[in-house]
Amino acid sequence: MCSKWSSSVAQLVRSCRTLAFRLTAGYALAGLFLAFAATASLYFVLCSELDRSTDLFLADKLHVIRTMLRERPDDSDALHEEIELESAARKYEHFYVRLLDAQNRPLLMTPGMAEQLDLSKFLTASQGQPDHAVSVKGAHGRPFRVTSATAVVGSPPMGSDTIQIAIDVSQKEELLASYRFWFWTILTGTSVLFPLIGYPVARHGIRPVEGMAMTARRISSTNLRERIRAEGYPLELASLAGTFNEMLDRLEESFERISRFSADIAHDLRTPVNNIRGETEVALARARTIDEYREVLESCLEEAVRLSELISDLLFLARAESPLTHLHREAVDVSELLDDMREYYEASVVENQVSLATFPSKTPLMAELDRKLVQRAVGNLISNALAHTPPGGSIRLGANAENGSVRIDVSDTGTGIPADALPRVFDRFFRVDTSRAQASGGTGLGLAIVQSIMTLHGGKVEIESQLGQGTRVTLDMPLSKR
Ligand SMILES: Nc1ncnc2c1ncn2[C@@H]1O[C@H](COP(=O)(O)OP(=O)(O)OP(=O)(O)O)[C@@H](O)[C@H]1O
Ligand SMILES: [Mg+2]
Structure with a gap:
């Protein structure tokens, strides 16, 4: 009895809080x-x-x-x-x-x-x-x-x-x-009639909101295609429905990206593991010479290195997204850093028969950066340039400072990127030519890592490319922590 009473009181309180009631x-x-x-x-x-x-x-x-x-x-x-x-x-x-x-x-x-x-x-x-x-x-x-x-x-x-x-x-x-009598009669009638007429009108007015709530209730991670049909809605609610639909578009895109990302991770982890397994099984199928075992072990080691690099890249990206990640900022001479990078890639440059030159700023370019991370970002860009520049081509590293920012750009005269692929190159696991990248060992995480490093520094990365003419990537970071 008591619980029945309290539930009807709770229902009354709830209906008092409805928009239609208000x-x-x-x-x-x-x-x-x-x-x-x-x-x-x-x-x-x-x-x-x-x-x-x-x-x-x-x-x-x-x-x-x-x-x-x-x-x-x-x-x-x-x-x-x-x-x-x-x-x-x-x-x-x-x-x-x-x-x-x-x-x-x-x-x-x-x-x-x-x-x-x-x-x-x-x-x-x-x-x-x-x-x-x-x-x-x-x-x-x-x-x-x-x-x-x-x-x-x-x-x-x-x-x-x-x-x-x-x-x-x-x-x-x-x-x-007599006037006073009618005065009070009209007021009493009005106080009864207004809620009687007003309630259906209010319910009718907020029906689109209920429709939106029902659509929102139907939406789940597996049913993100659902959209609110706002035809005939009043302008304010149509704009709300539009904003809601836009949010669903973004959510759907993120979900798709996440599921693509998971599938890519699974695929990229499976390939080296399968290679190791296959090679080991074949090697163990019968007795082998020492040299044959060595060859198999070397190949397994190569795959294991690839696997561990992939895992550490993924870990890096996951950590970079964490709000707890801190940069180890120090005063870095950007021109000097680029010279070091050029020296580091000297051997690969010779091997690929391309030229690598630095065009640093004439004055020392000091900036408060995380040296290791910036080295990693620039290294990823040089690796990409090396991988996509045919023999005889050139790679150029430049740096300058303007408006409180330091800009590092890496440009090459390589194959370039098709315009339709350009907006996606920063996506994780995205590779323009999957088969070629697979053969050359690329996982499609390099530019995603560059972008994360820029975000951590409060900067941004931009890419321009012309198919068959070359690519230019610019890193833009504040000179010091803001
Ligand atoms: N300088 C460039 N010239 C031509 N294409 C490029 C260049 N840089 C990147 N790309 C294209 O963008 C894709 C993504 O680059 P990203 O660095 O993210 O991945 P990756 O180089 O394939 O692999 P990873 O860097 O993880 O080893 C590359 O696969 C390549 O197709
Ligand atoms: Mg790369």
């Missing part, structure tokens, strides 16, 4: 506020307009009686008609007039006025503000609007009288009461 609550509150503001302001306008029309009526009456008293003080018939008969002739808007002389003795009075109004209260209420109307309650609780004013009798003046007028405003009060 939007509905927002619409309902805004709608309610607007309905309240509109009806309340109309009510106040109506109140003041009703008061104004009553006050105008009172002022008009006051003006008529004053004029009569001033112009025709002796025309008692006219006064009698105005004060005693006119109100009695009215069916709904009853008004009462009393005329007092200078000593406050009543001269004329609308019949029934004493029963309807507490006349002593009338005096105090209206005389406080001459010529201004005030609201008072009548003897039977009926609402009245009253005014009182002095009036000059005769022209030239012979004295002054007091005119008191009261108008029964119960009709208007009833009108306002």
Whole structure:
């Protein structure tokens, strides 16, 4: 029982946190506020307009009686008609007039006025503000609007009288009461109707988001092709869906790359292991001479070296990606480093019948670099140049500094790289000519390692190549750690 109760409370809390609920609550509150503001302001306008029309009526009456008293003080018939008969002739808007002389003795009075109004209260209420109307309650609780004013009798003046007028405003009060009833009815209706209409509207508005969530739920590592179809979505959600699809494109590409990478690793590890196994099995199949065993062992050693180089390259790449990897930066003279590299590759250069020249900067080029890693990067580039430059070609190492960066470039006059392969040369295990690279022992990790070394240094690597004309790779690193 208790768990049932707590689960329904949890469900209620969850639904309060939904977007549809929040939007509905927002619409309902805004709608309610607007309905309240509109009806309340109309009510106040109506109140003041009703008061104004009553006050105008009172002022008009006051003006008529004053004029009569001033112009025709002796025309008692006219006064009698105005004060005693006119109100009695009215069916709904009853008004009462009393005329007092200078000593406050009543001269004329609308019949029934004493029963309807507490006349002593009338005096105090209206005389406080001459010529201004005030609201008072009548003897039977009926609402009245009253005014009182002095009036000059005769022209030239012979004295002054007091005119008191009261108008029964119960009709208007009833009108306002009916208005208030409708006011609260409309507000109650609005507070019920707004959520009833707003909730389906909000649900309809966020349906695309639910669609996106469903698509996202369907996506797994084996199902990365799924995309959100954003046709008909509102612009904001279409752009969100577009961004989401772009993210899926990138994820799909990364997944493909990772699975290609794993397949390549497996393949590249299997080849030397199979070679070692095959050669050993053949050698052990029958008795061999010492020289034959030596030959097999040498071949096995070659494969083992290849294997261990591959493993250490892979380990290097894995470590380079770790955020914990630190560089051992030291002050390195880049020109000197390039000269050392040239000397190191002297023998291979002679063997390949190419030329290797350095074009270092004229001034010493000092930079804060990890010497071993930069040597490795430049070494990989020289190896590539040597592998792809036919006899008679030339390789050139250059260095210069500009805008706080040191640029090392390795260019050759070799075979070049086809334009469609160029964007992929930094991918792990990528080789343009797989069969040839396999024969020459390339694993396709060299340029990936160069790129990792540049990333570790906060720099970048760029490659330009023309098929049949040559290749130029530029390493760009900050002169010191930023
Ligand atoms: N200077 C170059 N001239 C022509 N092609 C090149 C050059 N440098 C790289 N390439 C092409 O780019 C591919 C990738 O080079 P990368 O250095 O990454 O691998 P690799 O040289 O094949 O193997 P590894 O360097 O791991 O022994 C090479 O297989 C080659 O096809
Ligand atoms: Mg290479």
